[in-house]
Amino acid sequence: MGNRFSEYKGLDLSSINKEVLKKWEDDNTFEQSLKEREGQPSFIFYEGPPSANGMPGIHHVMSRTIKDVVCRYKTQQGHQVHRKAGWDTHGLPVELGVEKALGITKEDIGKSISVADYNKACRVDVMKYTDMWEDLTHKMGYWVDMENPYITFDNRYIETLWWMLKELYKKGLLYKGYTIQPYSPAAGTGLSTHELNQPGCYRDVKDTTCTAQFKVVKNGDSDFVFDGVDTDLFFLAWTTTPWTLPSNTALAVGPNITYVRVRTFNPYTSEPVTVILAKDLLSSFFSEKNAELKLSDYVPGDKKIPFEVTAEYTGEQLKGIRYEQLVPWIKPDGDAFRVITGDFVTTEDGTGIVHIAPTFGADDDRVAKVAGIAPLILIDRDGKRQPMVDRTGKFFLIKDLDADFVRNNVNIDLYGEFAGRYVKNAYDDKLGDEDATLDVDLSVMLKKENKAFRVEKHVHNYPHCWRTDKPVLYYPLDSWFIKTTAVRDRMIELNNTINWKPESTGTGRFGKWLENLVDWNLSRSRYWGTPLPIWRTEDGSSEICIGSVEELMAEINKAIKAGVMTKNPFEGFEAGDFSDKNYDKIDLHRPYVDDIVLVSDKGQPMYRESDLIDVWFDSGAMPYAQMHFPFENKDAMPFPADFIAEGVDQTRGWFFTLHALSTMLFDSVAFKNIISNGLVLDKNGNKMSKRLGNAVDPFKVIDEYGSDPLRWYMMTNSQPWDNLKFDISGIDEVKRKFFGTLYNTYSFFALYANVDGFKGGEAQVPVAERPEIDRWVISLLNTLIKEVVTAYENYEPTRAGRAIQDFVTENLSNWYVRLNRKRFWGGEFDKDKLAAYQTLYSCLETVAVLGAPIAPFYMDRLYTDLNTVSKTSNTSVHLALMPVWNESLINKDLEERMSYAQQISSMVLALRRKVSIKVRQPLQKIMVPVLNPVFETQLEAVKDLILAEVNVKELEYLKDSGGVLVKKIKPNFKSLGPKHSKLMKDIAAVINNMTGDDISRFEQDGKYDIIAQGQAITLELEDVEILSEDIPGWLVANEGRITVALDITVTEVLKEEGIARELINRIQNLRKESGLDVTDKIKLTIARHEAINKAVEKHKSYIGSQTLAAEVILTDKCNDSSALSVEIDTDVETTISIEKY
């Protein structure tokens, strides 16, 4: 050991995975990689916290591989890269999981199970798969510190959150307001979008829709629309929820939409009316067939209603016009019943005029606020502001309203008839599908009042509550908000400095999101999460936002003194002591914080606002909370991150909250570089899911193949931000194609290095003194380093991996090793051989270092195997530094001529195949037309390589003399294009029609005059490509611009040499079969055969040297029992025997 390069029986990446893991553990390699970089520039990385209450899947391997690749790369660039793991522990999925496990629903909380017990169950449940996560992290080789993770339910973590909330509160960015949210009256709770997106929530339902007539008020602003109108004038607006019409306070038009004024008759009352609607939608209300009808011919009751367009307006013109309240039940408090404009208005359906009920639509609420339109609000018995519908889903009963309000604002006669009606039959147990709905009754009322223009059933998609199956209502609910809109511009500015991979996610998805930002709704009415640290008096006159446990303690003590509390539940907690022990004494969750009652300056009790905060706040706060900032690490907080990575689905999740909080609190980005990766789909492009049974178990894959092929496959198969169609056979391919080839190359090296006693520590043969092919592969190697390092630096691991793979399989293995095999076996251990070993060694070592971030296990093994013998390094590859490319070793000329060699070789081999002449049979010569001296010089340098590879004696350059060559000329569009764009077609035609003589003349003069479309044009040589495609009389191959001819005459001399080679081949096979070592010398006996005697005699020493035969004996008959019969040529058979010398 240590003196010989390890040789293996086969490649077992799964075992290597395990062995290398063990080594990392024994050597504390990860810790070392941090310790060794102490004092070096740090590279800051944030780990996005996964939720540990679900099993890790294959897609987690994806994002974690990306993170790991970057962090390992940066370590190899000399940075210190801390990686702190984290767990996301709050939130709805946890609650649902617990409810399912305990067989309870939300209604049971506080009844059959106490909040304390419920939360205790959540705390345990959320960590239940931690072991699996740690195991996967470990096995896949993701280096992250799992010893000291941040956990979002930790009291210290929450304390930082409180500190942040207080900072926001102090800046005036935290406020209470209301917003329109999905609400389930049947369940009595608001719903999150997450809940709304449960499968089956959106269903097609058939509802009554109504196109209502809003009567235009005639005043100074609207005179122009009344010009020539002889009837009442109405706006038409359509709604799928007629029950919201009584809450209408505005109409919205599109500023650039064209509207028409139409004189017609109401189809229900037959009264003459004039209505306004979008021009584009005219045909959906008025049939073309009726266009000819005369208004004067109309008889009330006619089915066919005539109409006449009498004016046209833009939306902008209609803006500001007032109309009468459609359903005058309740007087709104403030400005209302005015036409406003909105960009969201379309003419796809309806009338192009949108009915706005700010209390029941999110869009409505927003545009109304902007335009200064009041919502239709009621005051209930408790003095609270309410929409027209109560929490159970019915119009408020008059007795439930404030008496003063009823007196001043409510028309009891009209409203009384409808008060108490449920807006959907589904909310009333007593009603079924057969009963008349509120929508219908309202529509009928409007019809009678000449206020409905069309009433019909309409099928549309509507969300339903996933628990009660009943329709959801959009309803205004009280919530706490963060005023992100206040910093929107700054967020956009900062976002422009972030390097997004791919860029489109940053500018597109994220950028657009920021432009249309709304305030961040923080409130969640749940149990398991970070409580909002705001205490308020019942009347809302005083409130306090708590920013630390210490502050809370002080307030509690104040409250105890004031007598609103009797006992401090957090007694014994010492401010400033950040130990586990101290923080274990308290619990900042519900219900404990709810039991705390504080006291206002005026001595009133203050109760906690019962909301929890959005879990996304938890994760967005992790840069600070993971350090317990500012209570600890006040001056040592790593911020902002140099790099983060997560799935693209986090764009509006984690990416957003990180960005929003850092902008608001520190006026800074939270991360400078980001990769947002795509999804991992199954091989057919379908989303993986347990339900479909197409989910891939990462543990099984790693166990079977090892992590390296999996990681390599994920990084190189498609760009990280494209979706990956995960196909297990792709991993197999990577294993064979890449790792197999790399392993083979190493095995080849190890085998011969051990034979020759090469150690790797020998003095280097100067590159300039190495043969052409060595310098070629070294040139490519330096190109590779440049390419790979640049790719990593640009956060493009895919390019890096593909470049490495290409180099290994194509250049190193298929060409360098294949052509150089003979240099490694046999012969003296001379300078040339040493150069070969050193070249191959440095290629392998460099590949190991370059590939280490992606394939950490195998590359570490390869690196160690090499260095254990050479002793040039004794560390893990992950502590090694990335190589630096040497520009002076990159020789593009050399790379070009080697590619000529490769191309010509493969062409000659193809020719041989065509005429069925084996490669073992030497041939006399190949001929290559050379049309310029540079090409000849290039070829001359690689001539020997070509000849050896294709087993041909000489290479002849055919010059342009005596007209042997048939030349062809092609236009060079790239050069011609910019000069003569319009004439290209004609020029091309002229060039293609040139004769051999023309071409010769062109070549001699260096230019050529032609006429195209009457214009004289002088062509330069660079404008065309002249090549020789055929050499009459020879066997010719042609590829691109290279042409090769092969002399296929087999002379007697050549034949003999061919026979010698055949013999050598048989003998080598025999050697191998008989188990001889590569270095064993033999005694060789060959039975005479007329066809081979001369060849053996002539090439005796050649045969001997190739087969390590000390003696080569031609005999009449081989008596040896080990003698074997071999076929040398068709019908030529002889026997040979070998014995160890």
Place this chain on the structure above:
RNA sequence: AGUCCUGUAGCUCAGUUGGUUAGAGCACUACACUGAUAAUGUAGGGGUCCGCAGUUCAAAUCUGCGCAGGACUACCA
């Protein structure tokens, strides 16, 4: 509905500032090679570059409109 991504050979993917014969690997077929051998090489078949329109001398590449798949956000008259 909006925003974004993707669409190239049977499959997975390259394809540079637009340049005229669109490539690779896998798979398939045939042949060859054999001291790297559970490798390797060569050849072959296989393409509406998603469609349509436009810009241009020239479009897989640029623009517009669609189509299909996917993601996110929203669900509104």
